[in-house]
Amino acid sequence: MGHRALPLPWSIRMKIALGAAKGLAFLHEEAERPVIYRDFKSSNVLLDVDYNAKLSDFGLAKDAPDGDKTHVSTRVMGTYGYAAPEYVMTGHLTSKSDVYSYGVVLLEMMTGRRSMDKNRPNGEHNLVEWARPNLRERRRFYRLIDPRLEGNFSIKGAQKASQLAHACLSRDPKARPLMSEVVEVLKPLINLKDMASSSYFFQTMQTERTMAHSNSVGARNGMKPQGSFGRNGQPPTRSLSHGAHASPYHQSPKPNAR
Numbered sequence: 001m002g003h004r005a006l007p008l009p010w011s012i013r014m015k016i017a018l019g020a021a022k023g024l025a026f027l028h029e030e031a032e033r034p035v036i037y038r039d040f041k042s043s044n045v046l047l048d049v050d051y052n053a054k055l056s057d058f059g060l061a062k063d064a065p066d067g068d069k070t071h072v073s074t075r076v077m078g079t080y081g082y083a084a085p086e087y088v089m090t091g092h093l094t095s096k097s098d099v100y101s102y103g104v105v106l107l108e109m110m111t112g113r114r115s116m117d118k119n120r121p122n123g124e125h126n127l128v129e130w131a132r133p134n135l136r137e138r139r140r141f142y143r144l145i146d147p148r149l150e151g152n153f154s155i156k157g158a159q160k161a162s163q164l165a166h167a168c169l170s171r172d173p174k175a176r177p178l179m180s181e182v183v184e185v186l187k188p189l190i191n192l193k194d195m196a197s198s199s200y201f202f203q204t205m206q207t208e209r210t211m212a213h214s215n216s217v218g219a220r221n222g223m224k225p226q227g228s229f230g231r232n233g234q235p236p237t238r239s240l241s242h243g244a245h246a247s248p249y250h251q252s253p254k255p256n257a258r
C-alpha cells in the first residue's frame with residue numbers, strides 16, 4: 001500500500017518561489033556581469049533542509065549582452081516545457097526568457113503538476129497550455145491550485161501568485177516583469193493566513209469540483225490525479241524536482257556546454 005505523501009504546504013512553496021526568484025534577480029540585476037540562466041527549471045532549484053532555494057547548473061548560463069545588443073543569439077538549448085516561446089522560435093535569448101521559465105516553475109509549485117506530463121489526459125500534457133485559460137480569467141485562479149492542498153492555501157496569495165505567473169508567462173517578453181519585481185510581489189505572500197479551507201465559498205466549490213472530477217477523469221480511465229511533489233513518498237529535500245521527475249524532454253542533446 002505505501003503511505004501517501006504529504007503535499008508540500010503552500011507557505012513553503014511560496015518560500016521556495018521567493019528564494020528562486022531572488023537567485024534569478026541576483027544573476028540578472030545584481031551580479032557584476034549580468035547573467036542569463038538559460039535553463040531555469042524545477043530540477044535546477046536545489047533545496048536545503050529549511051527549503052532555502054539554491055540555483056544549480058550554470059553550465060548553460062550566458063553573460064547577458066551589454067551595450068546596444070539586446071540579446072544573445074544561440075542554439076536553442078533549453079528544456080521543452082520551460083523554454084520561452086520566442087527563444088524556441090528565434091534563438092534570441094534575453095533575461096526575459098528566464099522570467100518565462102520562472103513562470104513555469106511557479107506554476108508547477110502552485111498546481112503540483114509537472115511542466116510536461118504525458119501521463120495526464122490529452123490537452124493537459126503541457127502545463128502552461130492547460131493553465132492559460134485559468135490564468136487569463138482571474139476569477140478562476142482556484143482551479144489552478146493543487147487539489148491535494150485541500151484548501152490549505154491563502155486565497156489572496158493564490159490570486160497574487162496566479163497573476164504573477166500570468167505576467168511571467170506573457171507571450172510578449174517585454175510584458176514580463178523583472179525578477180526583482182517578482183521578488184517584491186512574492187515577499188508578502190509567505191505569511192498570509194487567509195486559508196481557503198475556512199471559506200464557505202471554497203468548501204462549496206471544492207465539493208463541486210470533486211464531484212465533477214470523479215464524473216470525468218476518474219470514471220473514464222480510473223486514473224488518480226497526480227502531481228510532482230513528493231511522488232516518491234518523500235518531501236523534496238534534495239531538489240524541487242526529484243531526479244526521477246527530471247524532464248527528459250530536452251530539445252536538443254546536451255552539447256559540450258559542460
Ligand SMILES: Nc1ncnc2c1ncn2[C@@H]1O[C@H](COP(=O)(O)OP(=O)(O)OP(=O)(O)O)[C@@H](O)[C@H]1O
Nearest residue numbers: 039043044046056057238239241242243244246247
Ligand atoms: N548538488 C545537488 N544536490 C542535490 N541534488 C542535485 C544536485 N545537483 C543535481 N541534483 C539533482 O539531480 C538530478 C539530476 O540533475 P541534472 O542537473 O543532472 O539534470 P537536470 O537538472 O534534470 O537537467 P539539466 O542537466 O538540464 O540541469 C536532478 O533531480 C537534480 O535536481
Ligand SMILES: [Mg+2]
Nearest residue numbers: 043044056057
Ligand atoms: Mg540540473
